Amino acid sequence: MIFFSHKCGQxxxxxxxxxxxxxxxxxxxxxxxxxxxxEYAPFFETTNQDAFCRFPTTRxxxxxxxxxxxxxxxxxxxxxxxRILNITQSNLHSxxxxxxxxxxxxxxxxxxxxxxxxxxLANKKFAFLFGRFFRDFxxxxxxxxxxxxxxxxxxxxxxxxxxxxxxxxxxxxxxIGVHIRRGDYREFKNGKYFFSQTQYFERMxxxxxxxxxxRMRFLICSNEEIDRGVFANIDHEVGxxxxxxDLYSFAACDLLMGPPSTFTKWASFMGNxxxxxxxxxxxxxxxxxxxxxxxxxxxxx
Numbered sequence: 001m002i003f004f005s006h007k008c009g010q011x012x013x014x015x016x017x018x019x020x021x022x023x024x025x026x027x028x029x030x031x032x033x034x035x036x037x038x039e040y041a042p043f044f045e046t047t048n049q050d051a052f053c054r055f056p057t058t059r060x061x062x063x064x065x066x067x068x069x070x071x072x073x074x075x076x077x078x079x080x081x082x083r084i085l086n087i088t089q090s091n092l093h094s095x096x097x098x099x100x101x102x103x104x105x106x107x108x109x110x111x112x113x114x115x116x117x118x119x120x121l122a123n124k125k126f127a128f129l130f131g132r133f134f135r136d137f138x139x140x141x142x143x144x145x146x147x148x149x150x151x152x153x154x155x156x157x158x159x160x161x162x163x164x165x166x167x168x169x170x171x172x173x174x175x176i177g178v179h180i181r182r183g184d185y186r187e188f189k190n191g192k193y194f195f196s197q198t199q200y201f202e203r204m205x206x207x208x209x210x211x212x213x214x215r216m217r218f219l220i221c222s223n224e225e226i227d228r229g230v231f232a233n234i235d236h237e238v239g240x241x242x243x244x245x246d247l248y249s250f251a252a253c254d255l256l257m258g259p260p261s262t263f264t265k266w267a268s269f270m271g272n273x274x275x276x277x278x279x280x281x282x283x284x285x286x287x288x289x290x291x292x293x294x295x296x297x298x299x300x301x
Contacts, residue, residue, distance in 0.1 A: 002032045002122055005075045008132030009301075010184075011040055011243060012262025016301050017132060019147045022055045023139035024113040026146050030122055031056065035075045038068035043244040045152050055150060079128045094121040098131030110135040132301075141295045148270055153244055160245050165252045168237045173217040177250040177267070178204060179258025180222035193259035195281045197222075197230045203257070203278070203285050204234055210286065219253055221246035255290045262301045269298055 002025065008017050018034050025032045033052040041047035042065065051060040051067045060067075079095065082088065088095040096118070098111035112118070113136040121127055140147065153161070168175055178200060185194045200220075208216050220226055221239035228238070239246040247263060250256055251271030258264045260277045268275040274290040 001125070002030055002127045002129060003075055004032065004034045004129045004134075005036050005072060005079060006130045006132055007036045009262070011247070012264075012266050013132070013301050014040060015151065015266050016262055016299060017134070018053075019151075020113065020134055020136050020140055020299070021129075022147055022150060023143050024136040025055055026143050027114065027136070027139040028119065035068070035072040038065070038072045040244075041065075041068055043153055043157060044150075045154050046150050048154055057150070075128070079130055082128065090124075092124060093126040093128065094124045095128045095130070096121055098129070098133040112136070114139055135299075137295055137299055140299050144269075151270070153248055157242075157244050157248065160240060160242070161248045161252065164237070164240060164245070164249055168217060168219050168249075171215065173215040173235070174255070175217055175219060175253045176204070176207070177219045177221065177253035177256045177258075177264075177273075179250065179256070179261060179264045180220060180224070180226065181259050181261055181263070183223040185259065193261075193278070195259065195278070197227055199281045201230050201234065203281070204231075204236075206285055207287065208234060219249060221250065255287075257285070257290070265293065265298055265301070268293065 002021065004017075004021055006017070008014065014037055018037055021032045021034065024030065032055045035053065037047060037053040041053050046057045047053040049059045049063060050057070051063040051071060052058070053068070082093070082095050096111070111131070111134050113134055180197060180200050182194060185191070204218050216235065218231075218234060218236040219239060220231065220236055226238050239249050247267055248270065250264060250267035251273060253271070253273055255276070256264050256268055256273050257276040257278060260279065264275055264277070267273060274292055276285060276290045278285070
């Protein structure tokens with residue numbers, strides 16, 4: 001059994017980290033327990049029914065949020081003790097670390113899962129993984145349907161997303177999801193992608209003015225309160241404001257735009273939706289810039 005216990009960022013990062021592990025496990029017949037997914041477990045049918053957040057899907061008799069947190073804490077304590085004592089290998093266990101510096105995004109510095117060396121470590125009764133850089137690009141691309149099925153939201157979220165999208169898709173308009181990521185982006189990369197709501201509106205209006213003959217409607221979701229007055233002069237709807245509902249509403253759009261973020265990458269992946277990542281808010285935007293990201297770019301974080 002592979003135990004993963006590294007909380008690498010927020011929801012988007014956690015989903016892709018888990019997805020790489022699931023892809024490897026599915027392709028090679030391993031079992032994974034992602035104890036680091038405990039905060040987000042209640043949002044998905046598979047993890048909501050399992051205290052250990054396991055793949056393949058397994059049910060637990062006890063699966064409250066408190067139980068999940070206790071299991072995560074125990075796993076982290078055990079892992080920390082093994083690292084401090086430098087007991088990284090035994091007949092029963094192995095400890096694998098892929099905790100590289102934040103700047104180390106080159107593919108060659110990733111810890112590749114689907115290799116004989118890692119499989120030897122994973123064959124132990126307990127394999128403890130820590131770090132954010134475990135990857136299996138090939139199998140993630142190959143087994144997309146398995147990943148998408150595993151991350152099916154609970155029925156209440158599915159119902160709320162359907163209700164919202166019924167309003168958003170009330171006619172034949174082109175639906176463009178707009179991710180206004182602020183909050184934590186004030187500090188991320190020194191505020192490089194911290195754009196104002198007015199700047200997003202200007203990009204949206206630019207797209208509409210380029211195609212006056214085409215009806216467009218924008219679905220706006222943000223991690224801060226949206227000023228509806230800023231967007232009064234453009235056809236738009238606002239997401240529910242609940243994290244996973246906004247994420248899967250984006251997956252139901254025709255196009256997506258926003259700053260570089262695993263949040264919109266995941267929505268693009270789940271819904272097979274072309275994405276425009278806004279690197280420079282002053283750069284003109286066109287419909288031709290919305291593209292399907294390459295597997296390496298999409299699954300990379």
